[in-house]
Amino acid sequence: MNEQHELLRETLERLFADHLTREVMEAAEQGEWPAALWKELEENGLTQPLLDEDSSFDDARVIFEVAGGRAAPVPLAETALAGWLLRGAGLDAPDGPISLASGESLTLTEGGRLSGSAERVPWGRNAPHVVAEVRGEDGVRIALVESGAADCAAGTNLALEPRDTLRFDRATVLACAPIALLQEGESLRLYGALVRSAQIVGGLDYLLAESVRFVGDRVQFGRPLAKFQAIQHMLAVLASETAAAGAATQAAFLAADRGNAAFEIAAAKIRSGEAAGEAARIAHQVHGAIGFTYEHALHFATRRLWSWRAEFGAEAFWAETLGVAVAARGADALWSDLTAR
Amino acid sequence: MPQFQFDHHDLPPAAEALRGEVRAFLAEHLADYPPALRAHSWTGFDAEFSRKLGARGWIGMTWPKEHGGGERTAFERYVLLEELLAAGAPVGAHWISDRQSGPLLLRYGTDEQRQKILPAIVRGKCFFCIGMSEPDSGSDLASIRTRGEWSEGDSSWVLNGTKVWTTHAHSCHYMVALVRIGTDPKERHEGLTQFLIDLSTPGIGIRPIKDLAGGEHFDEVVFENAVIPDSMRIGEVGAGWQQVMAELAFERSGPERYLSSFELIRQLVRVSEKRDSERLRVAVGRLVAHIATLRRMSISIAGMLEEGLDPALEASVLKDLGTTFEQEIPEIVHELLGLEPSADSGDEIHQVLAYLMQHAPSFSLRGGTREILRGIIARGLGLR
Numbered sequence: 001m002n003e004q005h006e007l008l009r010e011t012l013e014r015l016f017a018d019h020l021t022r023e024v025m026e027a028a029e030q031g032e033w034p035a036a037l038w039k040e041l042e043e044n045g046l047t048q049p050l051l052d053e054d055s056s057f058d059d060a061r062v063i064f065e066v067a068g069g070r071a072a073p074v075p076l077a078e079t080a081l082a083g084w085l086l087r088g089a090g091l092d093a094p095d096g097p098i099s100l101a102s103g104e105s106l107t108l109t110e111g112g113r114l115s116g117s118a119e120r121v122p123w124g125r126n127a128p129h130v131v132a133e134v135r136g137e138d139g140v141r142i143a144l145v146e147s148g149a150a151d152c153a154a155g156t157n158l159a160l161e162p163r164d165t166l167r168f169d170r171a172t173v174l175a176c177a178p179i180a181l182l183q184e185g186e187s188l189r190l191y192g193a194l195v196r197s198a199q200i201v202g203g204l205d206y207l208l209a210e211s212v213r214f215v216g217d218r219v220q221f222g223r224p225l226a227k228f229q230a231i232q233h234m235l236a237v238l239a240s241e242t243a244a245a246g247a248a249t250q251a252a253f254l255a256a257d258r259g260n261a262a263f264e265i266a267a268a269k270i271r272s273g274e275a276a277g278e279a280a281r282i283a284h285q286v287h288g289a290i291g292f293t294y295e296h297a298l299h300f301a302t303r304r305l306w307s308w309r310a311e312f313g314a315e316a317f318w319a320e321t322l323g324v325a326v327a328a329r330g331a332d333a334l335w336s337d338l339t340a341r
Numbered sequence: 342m343p344q345f346q347f348d349h350h351d352l353p354p355a356a357e358a359l360r361g362e363v364r365a366f367l368a369e370h371l372a373d374y375p376p377a378l379r380a381h382s383w384t385g386f387d388a389e390f391s392r393k394l395g396a397r398g399w400i401g402m403t404w405p406k407e408h409g410g411g412e413r414t415a416f417e418r419y420v421l422l423e424e425l426l427a428a429g430a431p432v433g434a435h436w437i438s439d440r441q442s443g444p445l446l447l448r449y450g451t452d453e454q455r456q457k458i459l460p461a462i463v464r465g466k467c468f469f470c471i472g473m474s475e476p477d478s479g480s481d482l483a484s485i486r487t488r489g490e491w492s493e494g495d496s497s498w499v500l501n502g503t504k505v506w507t508t509h510a511h512s513c514h515y516m517v518a519l520v521r522i523g524t525d526p527k528e529r530h531e532g533l534t535q536f537l538i539d540l541s542t543p544g545i546g547i548r549p550i551k552d553l554a555g556g557e558h559f560d561e562v563v564f565e566n567a568v569i570p571d572s573m574r575i576g577e578v579g580a581g582w583q584q585v586m587a588e589l590a591f592e593r594s595g596p597e598r599y600l601s602s603f604e605l606i607r608q609l610v611r612v613s614e615k616r617d618s619e620r621l622r623v624a625v626g627r628l629v630a631h632i633a634t635l636r637r638m639s640i641s642i643a644g645m646l647e648e649g650l651d652p653a654l655e656a657s658v659l660k661d662l663g664t665t666f667e668q669e670i671p672e673i674v675h676e677l678l679g680l681e682p683s684a685d686s687g688d689e690i691h692q693v694l695a696y697l698m699q700h701a702p703s704f705s706l707r708g709g710t711r712e713i714l715r716g717i718i719a720r721g722l723g724l725r
Contacts, residue, residue: 212723212724216723229716232716233712233716235719236715236716244635244662246347247347247349247634247638248630248633248637250347251349251634263633267630270627270630270631271631271634316623319623319624320626322626322627323622323625323627324626326610326613326625326629327614327625330610330614331607331608331614335427335607338636339423341633
């Protein structure tokens with residue numbers, strides 16, 4: 001871990017400690033937009049880490065990981081990706097949170113208007129702007145629209161993060177351009193999978209730290225749970241899964257900086273998604289009944305992990321994507337393809 | 342809380358350049374090597390093949406030139422190892438000497454020992470086995486009872502006791518044995534000392550132990566008043582425990598901890614080429630994601646070794662993840678394809694499955710059981 005990452009991590013941890021209270025978490029679950037938290041993030045320059053020409057995915061990873069670990073109920077990853085897409089299309093990014101929309105029915109109609117619907121749009125009701133990925137015969141275009149121009153049907157994921165359906169009917173497009181950043185076979189879903197992997201890694205770090213702390217404090221049969229071998233071995237597995245997800249995800253972010261990252265991103269989403277299920281299982285097991293209550297904070301992480309691992313393609317989706325590619329290349333190319341990455 | 346650090350490392354160009362050389366060598370020397378033998382991975386014993394690798398400078402390649410080494414980087418060695426393993430090359434003859442006995446002598450051996458042994462290892466002409474486990478001491482290694490008594494008259498140690506599960510002892514020249522000196526039962530760790538043992542020494546009996554598949558690759562080695570000169574002691578009297586722990590860290594960090602079933606994965610991909618099956622493709626994609634991740638972690642450990650760091654904890658994490666992965670491959674193939682594992686089948690995948698089904702249980706035993714590794718990881722987490 002380099003010093004710049006360490007500094008960024010500390011800044012974020014401090015900011016979340018001050019502004020992301022239990023009260024804010026619960027209010028967000030009731031549907032309240034955490035405006036003060038977002039303002040702090042924006043004023044500290046943490047909301048558009050991919051906007052500059054020389055910005056790097058691997059630096060932005062730290063933001064996604066820490067925000068994921070703190071279960072921050074704001075579209076940080078979405079706004080960052082939206083900024084990156086707009087830059088890639090040569091368009092300016094508006095201030096404030098920006099969400100992401102994709103859907104097969106999205107089309108640009110004559111006169112530059114957007115029609116069609118996009119499902120599971122993160123914070124679609126809160127983000128004033130939405131970046132839509134529109135696929136047409138002439139390639140992929142990025143369209144910037146106001147979310148107010150859409151019909152919004154509210155929905156949530158398991159963690160009660162807004163996941164809304166936006167229906168556009170000849171909505172005014174503020175700006176639109178083709179995007180070369182999304183290369184052949186790449187998509188918004190791919191990069192969505194990338195940022196979700198980092199958020200998952202943050203969630204895993206949190207589960208590990210909290211579980212280690214809890215089993216050190218909790219006494220049963222006259223000794224801390226940490227002294228029981230059965231507990232030790234479960235936490236060893238949790239730690240190893242966390243390490244594997246972290247390594248796969250870092251490799252994916254570095255690949256994204258180089259370009260041509262489809263393999264690494266798919267691998268990261270598969271590996272982190274698999275770790276998420278295992279880690280949530282273990283964290284809940286060692287926490288016992290208290291961890292199953294709403295009062296305890298564990299669920300803020302575990303409900304997110306169960307949702308995030310499915311968003312932008314679950315393990316099975318990306319595994320099949322990789323499996324198709326591997327089968328097409330054949331057994332004789334398997335090892336040389338693996339080592340070429 | 343301590344974090345396990347698997348920082349990303351890219352392989353340097355020199356290491357990638359070596360990859361091509363190794364592949365060309367393997368294509369030439371293993372052209373007709375059957376998949377059922379490739380499945381033996383790093384337990385396949387072929388002294389002639391080891392000599393050929395030695396001639397290429399591919400044993401002890403990171404060691405100092407004064408001892409015959411190549412002073413190459415840990416990354417180059419990593420590439421060599423992963424290429425050999427992915428091809429299923431028979432590297433078992435020299436594997437232990439290259440991986441742990443040579444590095445142990447480099448670190449703790451005397452000049453005389455290094456000059457005598459290391460150049461022979463490098464040429465692929467000197468093979469080692471490990472004398473740690475005993476009939477009553479497996480995971481509880483510090484309870485070993487093989488004893489050395491000092492014989493003042495000839496400055497020697499007289500060894501008595503039994504070592505077991507000693508891989509390829511019957512074909513090796515030397516053993517590095519962990520031996521108890523002194524009789525104070527309180528000195529569980531302090532009494533342990535390592536010796537370099539010439540297996541042709543009188544008083545040493547080697548008897549094969551048949552494994553569950555009928556193979557005889559490991560042995561029981563019995564010491565009956567075997568006289569070992571003090572010049573064959575490795576390190577100080579009583580330093581054995583600490584040295585063994587360092588040695589095991591080497592043993593746990595390499596790509597052999599996740600590639601043991603690679604031949605079966607290759608066979609599975611071959612089936613997926615021709616079969617239109619979603620569940621097969623999903624399974625293959627998942628396996629590939631796992632290998633890619635384990636490989637990144639293993640390269641990260643090579644990077645730590647290159648930087649002179651001590652990756653003992655990370656090595657335990659990798660070994661637990663890696664052996665769990667390689668162990669589940671025969672189960673996954675069984676579930677997907679429902680083939681009968683059969684050594685006498687004419688089909689390659691049946692043969693490979695037959696070998697790995699029977700040998701996979703050993704993957705999470707050899708070099709420290711899964712339970713021992715998880716204990717080490719838990720200690721790293723501050724739980725014990």
